[in-house]
Structure formats: C-alpha cells, structure tokens
Amino acid sequence: MTTPAPTIVNRRTASPPAAALPDRLTQVTILLLSALTIMSGATIAPALPAMQAHFADTPNATFLVKLALTIVGLVIAISAPLSGSLADRYGRRPVLLGSLVLYALGGASGLIATTLGGVLIGRVVLGLAVAGTMTAAGALVNDLFSGPARGRFLSQQAAFASFGGALLFPLGGLLAAQSWRSPFALYLLAALLLPLVLRLPRGVATALPGETVDTTPPRWGSIAVIYALALGYMIVFYLMPAQGPFLLRTLGAAPGLTGLLLGVFALTSAVTSLAYARAAGRFDPRRVAALGFALVAAGWVLVSAATGLTLVIAGLLVGGLGGGLVFPNLYTWLADLTPPAWRGRVTAGMSSAVFLGQFLSPLLLASPSGHEAHGFVWGAVVSGAMAAALAALSAGRSIQRL
Template sequence: MSGATIAPALPAMQVHFADTPNAALLVKLALTILGIVIAVTAPLFGVLADRYGRRPVLLASLALYVVGGGSGLIAQSLGAVLLGRVVLGLAVAGTMTAAGALVNDLFSGAARGRFLSQQAAFNSFGGAVLLPLGGVLAAVGWRAPFALYLAAALLLPLLLRLPRGIPGDAPDPAAPAQAPRWGAITLVYALALGYMIVFYLMPAQGPFLLRALNANPGLTGLMLGSSTLMAAVTSLVFSRFAGRFDPRRLAGLGMLVVAVGWLLVFRAPGLGVVEAGLLVAGLGGGLIFPNLYAWLADLTPPAWRGRVTAGMSSAIFLGQFLSPLVLAAPAGHEAQGFAAGAALAAGMGVLLLILTAVFRRAEGLPQHA
C-alpha cells in the first residue's frame, strides 16, 4: 500500500493546494517520488542490515513508516506532504531490505521457497484489499487515506518479540568469507527491473485503456484488482510445490504467460477479452517474484544478504519509475504499450529458459526438473 494508497486522493489534494506554485506537478510527484527514494537508498539500508542486524533496522524503519506515512494527516503545506513521502520511501527501503534478508536467514531450501511464495501472495492480497480501501477513504477527504499507514504501528509489538540473537544480527567473524556471484545476481536484478516495467503497465496505462473501452471507475478498479488477486492465488497455490522445480525455469515460464496476457489485452475487442488478459497476466505474475527471490537467495552468501536484497529492492522500484517512460503509448492508443510489454516479457522469458538450460548443464543437473 505504500505507493498507490493515496492515488485516488490526488485530484482533491491538487484542489486543496491550488494556490501552491506548480501544484499539479508536485501532487503527482507525491506518488512517484517514493520509488526514486527507495531505489536510491535501499543499498544503504542493506549495509546497515548486514552491519548492525535485521532487527534494529526493521524497528527503526517501521517507526519511520508510521511517521512518514501518517504525516499527510497533519501536513499544512504541499512541501510537508512531499517530505513525509520521502520519509516513507526511506522506511519502505529499510523494511523491504531487512525483512528480505531476515527471510533468507531463517529459511532455506524448499521451506524458503514456500515462504517466499506465501509472502508474494499476501503482498498481492494486501494490494487487493488496501488499495480499494484507499479509494473509499478518498471519498471522505484527501487526508483520509493517509490514516491507513498508521496500521503499521500494529506490527511494532510483533517486531519487539523477535529475539536479539536471530541470524544476521551478529555476523560470525570466524566464518569463511564468500564472494557473491555478481554476474548471476546482476541478471536477477535485470529480470526483476524488466518485469516491473512490464507489470506496471496495469496501474499506469490500464485505467486509460479501460476508459477508452467505456469502463467506469468502479469497474476499472475491479478489473485491475482481479489481476492482483489471480497473482495472489497463483503464489499461494505454488507455495505447496516450492522446491520441486527449478526457480529459474518457473520464472521464465511466468514471463511467457504474462506475455500472453498482455497480448490478449492488446488485441482485445472489448472488456471481456481485456479481463481474460488481465487474469492470464496475473497467473504468470504469481510465479515470477517468488522464484526470482528464491534464485537470488541461492546466489547470496550469508554475510551479503542485506546488501544483495537491497539491490533487488532498488531494481523493483526503478522498474516502476521507468515503466511509463519505456512503454509510453500515445493518448488514444494505450493498447500499443501492452504490445510492447508482451514483446519484452516474451523476450525475457525465452532468454531465461535458454540460460536455465545452459546453467543446468554447467551444474550437471538433469534437464527435465
């Protein structure tokens, strides 16, 4: 909910701050500045998580989340709203990085794959519930959606129960140093960035395409939410089979399924086929991130988990920022963006399947698993 929860409130916020110079631009910046802050600062939190431990970084970041997220309830100027969004971006960078490293500390093998799939499912379920709730609250007033961020305070007592001696809080100086496999890690980052560019077509250009097909705002929200729900269900079902298949191959197959979904959206003559395309894309999307994260975890030495996870956070949010720029489509021709997205997803899927076969041959693994 960190980024888009306040999106329905932006028009009313612009009216409220109409006397502020460049209000239209600054109000939109309140939504997009989050991704840039996260992409830039996540590596710093990765260093802190590896040096001082996951628990203190999580506690500090979650406290910042409550303060920065809820600041819009009392902000008296547009500048104050933007400052709160910057603080929220710092908080998200810290929580994503430290929590991701902690997952790798506490789980391994098939258990880690199951947990990552369940985590991806709850990410999607959270979006499906909280984002429409933000729209409901926006009807009350532009400040109301900011109250949702205060819910994060409920997690602080749970974090305080984490034992101080959990893995990652005190690196073992006697453990032999391992160097990360930066070539493969960079490939994972590139795939995550590329997938986010493709995925963000849905919230960035989907509403305009649906409006051109005469969908009202309520129907638009339901249709976009259905894709997120499909991704959640896919991730949850897949969690029961995690560890049985090569995560690289499954991520590649997920990319190809997303490509089919966006191709359906591109060719859709009406809303029914668009909905089918969104569901197919959600089906594929539910396979991608759990398997990319599982692959990344296999590549990461324990002492580097915070920093390597931070790089993944940067790639994801940089992809969100770049999506409207890389896959921009002229007004009235929004479907063209989905055609380009389908081509990009298909290219990444084919490349990943080929590379997986090469990797498995080099590792001496059977080709069918």
C-alpha cells in the same frame, strides 16, 4: 590488506539449522511486513485521477501526480544499499523498528499536505521506510529459512503481499471515492506492527557449535542477471498501478470499480503464489520465472487490445497468473546464490532493482493522452523478450558460468 578469519562465527548472519523453523507468530510478522511493500503504491493508486484534478492548477500536475506514486521506487533504489549495510551491521530488528515509524509518518502525511510538493516530500520519507522494511525483512527470511522451506515461505510471502494488494486496491478505491486524501490514512496501520517486530530476534538465531560462515564473495554475474530481470519485471508490472487507472477511466470505470479491477490482478497473483508454494523446490526457479514472464506478456497483449472492461479483466487474470510465479522464483534463485554474511546487502540490491523499475515504468512506457493502452503494448514486448532470454539461458545452463 586484511586477512579473512573464516573460523569466526558471525552471529548476526549465520543460518540456523534447516529444521529449526521460526515460530508461527514470527512467520506471521514477516508476512505482514511484506504487505507493506505493495501497500506503498496500492493504497493511493485509485486516487491518482482525483489527485490530479485537485492539483490541476499546479504546473506539470499530470507528471507530478504520477511521480507521487513512483518516486517511492526511486528513493528505495537509492537508499536500499544503505539499509542493507545497516541491517548486516546492527541487525534486522533495529532497522525494521525505525522503518515502521517512518512508514506511518511519511505515508500518512498526505492527509495534511496542502501542496503537491508536500505530498512528494511525504512520499520520499515513505520510500526510505520501505527500503528499510523490505531489505531487513528479506534478509531475515534468508536467515531463518533454508532449502525447500525457504522456497515455500517465499511463495507464501509473495502470495500474502498480493493478497494485501487485492484488499488495498479496492479499499483505496472506495476511500478515493470519498476524497483523494482518505487512502493516506491506511499508512497508519504500519504502527500496529511495532509490538510484533519488538519480539523478533535482533539478528538471527545463534550459530551452531563449530559452524563457520562462508566468506566467499557472491557470484555477482549471476546476481546481476537476477537484478536485471527483477528491474524489467517491475517496469512492466507497474504499468497497471501507474497507468491502469487512466486506461480504465477511458473505458468508463469509476474509482471504486478501478480499485476492484486492480485488486483482481493482485488477487490472481496471490492465488498463484499460494498454489505454487506447495511445489516450490521441485522445479528450476529460472524456468518457472520464464513461464511467469510469458504469461504477463500474454496478459498485457489482452489489456492493450481491450475496447471494454471484459477483455481487460481477462488480461488481468492471465497477467496475474504470471505475476504470481515471477518474484518467488527470482528471490529463491537469489537466496540460493547469497552467502550468509552478504544477505542484507544482496537483498538490498534486489530492492533497488525492483523499485528502480517501479520508478522507471511510467517514464519508459509512458502512454500519450488518448492512447492509454500504448504502454501495455511495449510492456508485452518487454515481458516476452525476458521470457525468451531466461528460457534460453536456463536451457543452455550458460547462467551457471557467470
């Protein structure tokens, strides 16, 4: 049996004082890293129909092409715990550097892959990279920020990721109109972040004199609830990137327009997160997340009922409003519950939940051919149920006893 030594400072995970915010370039670096997460799927989503046509002779091509988008989530869900352990043990920067190299290589492999199997292998490598990037960057945010400043930055981070999607969806659509391979070139942009990551601290700032690290284990009951909410949210959120292009095609949208419409959802989420950043810390994150789920449910009701693009756009706007509220508040809630020494591993669990939801989305909410809106009906039901459950837990404060 080992005896804990609470008087020993863990210099990789001890939190800096609340006033000692990182410099502007460090903040920009973390924001750019956050854009890589949504880039993993947003880049090629508009190209899925063209990719399916190219590999039409491959058995099970319809399923495998969708898998090329979502297998990244499965790999992240499996490998994120390892990434979190490595980030806690060796520091955030080494994990980020290795992940960026894998991101560029695995992501861009679609430029030269000659088979659908080759595309899938590259997507597996990309998944390993995103797991490391998301986990180490998330732990770094918790290292460098605390209190209301953390909530504000998490909202800014969510906004930046959504702005990245708002740019990448239309750009991917324009490139997909040229060739289904062209969007894969965007993954090479990750290599440009290497010099910025090199200047990040290996772990975090040195602990204050006399500061000790809380060795109390995390409150796993509360954390498990947050993981479940993140899993469910990602299942319903990923309906649009995974199945939206096929629904939009039935409504007459070309690849370029599809990318633009997908960008509307991401842009709305970004604006909402950015606006909410000013108010972060003033409201109970559980109740704000419940409002976000309710808006996503309303948005998917509109999308599922659409017979033309006008109603789809309305649904994307409403759903985007909700999407911009959910993740910042779930991450704020999670950060408040996480002891410093567990940041990498708890953040890794969140990454696993998020991307397992991404993988499961087209499997659990699949729409049969000719009924592409079917999945959005169930997405609205699931979102509404999570909003009601979270509101009930928040009102009764029963979550505090978990």
